[in-house]
Amino acid sequence: MAHHIRSVLILLGEDPDREGLVKTPMRFATAMLDLTSGYRADFGKITNEAVFSQTDSGMVLVRDIELFSLCEHHMLPFYGKAHVAYLPSDKVIGLSKIPRIVDAFAQRLQIQERLSQQIAQELMERIAPRGAAVIIEAYHMCVMMRGVEKQASRTVTTSMAGAFKDDPELRRELHDLLKISGI
Template sequence: MENFFNQFFESIGEDKNREGLKETPKRVQELWKFLYKGYKEDPKVALKSAYFQGVCDEMIVAQNIEFYSTCEHHLLPFFGNISVGYIPKEKIVGISAIAKLIEIYSKRLQIQERLNTQIAETFDEIIEPRGVIVVCEAKHLCMSMQGVQKQNAIIKTSVLRGLFKKDPKTRAEFMQLLKS
């Protein structure tokens, strides 16, 4: 890792021995361990260990769960909020498990569309709800800092499964809950 940063500093014309940069390779290595810790965790385990047989058959919504991730195209952050709704069949999941699932997938090199899909597919596979929906709103620094340089752009994506995809009323109820 140190050689990588020494080459990087040299390529941009920086002095690797400058006081402010001496410990940077170590600091960044620790940061990267944290930012990409999702590769060392199994998202399915996060859900499997946190569900229980439930009696609820109405919609459950976990709204505005904040996340930070890294765009795999430019290695710049994107961040925002994810909301997850589901209609249980037999299993109900602890709310903190939804946040953990989001964290595991967001702590990997990502694109927003895949992040949404991975969350929905894992939820669908482990919890087996009658429907699941994942909505993500994010700001991408790769769009703000370079290229088109649009500072206020927010990208919104959604993934729908089961009743949320089949039934417009179910989808509308979820969207209304997000507004209130």
């Protein structure tokens, strides 16, 4: 990868041998492997032994989970917060595992819409809750730095599964908890 980045620098009109750029190709390659580590995520290891039996539990909500990802269209960053909720059936998952699931999917070339769906689907498959909901609010550098150049523009996506998809009252309760209206 570093060899190709060196070629890109030349195509951009840069001198890859100048002091500030000599190590850039390797730094870029290392950064990209880190930023896309989600492709190598093992969800069994992520959730580990942290799935527990639980009955008669209300909604579980982990909000304001910071996330960073790369837009698959321009490979520019997008960043924001994920709010993840689920309604346990007979299992709960360790609270720290939810941000880890978010990170594993965010650390891929991604679109925000798919990211929301993948997180909800993983929860549905992993712990079989009565429902799962994911709301992501993010700023996209491809919108902010190029094209329309709208720095304050924020994108909100949702993915609702199970009871959250079927029950408007439940969605309203979630939105009230998040103090987000109109979604």
